[in-house]
Amino acid sequence: MNRPRKILVIEDEKDISRVLKDYLTNNGYEVFVAENGQEGLKLIDTLSPDFIILDIMLPDMDGIELCRQTREAYNTPILILSARGSDTDKVLGLGFGADDYMTKPFSLSELVARINAHLRRESMDSRPKHDELLQFGSLIIDKKAYKVTIEGEEISLSAKEFELLYYLSKHKNQVFSKSQLLDAIWGYDTYGDESTITVYIRRLREKLESDPSNPTYIKTVWGVGYKFSLD
Structure with missing residues (x-):
């Protein structure tokens, strides 16, 4: 039991x-x-x-x-x-x-x-997963180690910041609404506050981007949500 x-x-x-x-x-x-x-x-x-x-x-x-x-x-x-x-x-x-x-x-x-x-x-x-190491140019996302590096330099992320980045990058070019991201990362959407996603996206950009206002990785799709894209 x-x-x-x-x-x-x-x-x-x-x-x-x-x-x-x-x-x-x-x-x-x-x-x-x-x-x-x-x-x-x-x-x-x-x-x-x-x-x-x-x-x-x-x-x-x-x-x-x-x-x-x-x-x-x-x-x-x-x-x-x-x-x-x-x-x-x-x-x-x-x-x-x-x-x-x-x-x-x-x-x-x-x-x-x-x-x-x-x-x-x-x-x-905690379950074993495939595709635990993702690489996009100099950005490396290691799911097993919960580690992110850019040009060899480790970026310090909280657990939820990492999970959000990993989820978006694993579904490259797919657009997700805030409620979909809440459901995927936090496990709920009915009770969730969508401003949580706004906060986390902003913090990820501050940590990953040389110019957070003109992001390289996490793009805003106005009126819809966010996507991970290098385009």
Whole structure:
């Protein structure tokens, strides 16, 4: 019998953390709670959770900083919860390695749908795959090593940035809408926020392109979506 997947909730509001623990437990997860950032970092090291739910406003440290520190050592999926819904906070959270972002108040059923989608996607990515090394001129994308190089220089990408780049490049010249990319990379489209794709495309261009406003690799097809093309 498979063990329950472990979820770590890092949330200082006890009413919220209690509701999350009860609801997620009822949905078959093993749930642990940390009330501040330092406790959260310790539990990440000791528990090796399968998924992390992280409040952006913690009493002892900024949630985005905790996200950054976690991402330096682990690829565990991270979903940020925030009472602040500004695009700036979302860009910061996703930019420092979060995989998803939800604004309070939120739907518990939507939260579970997103968690299920992330974990399902992670399980699919762990299966052996063919065509794990893609090369386009000086750009080399190594799926097995989760490594991208341009002219021999490694480009630092988060797990989701890499997956988005790999998916687009594997389907060279095919145009995808934002909802299709959400479904392919995050595993959901009904609940997804399409601005997530905009943030990730912008960050990929900043890291890959010598001129992000005139991209070589990831092209915008206005009114439709994006494609990977060297044309």
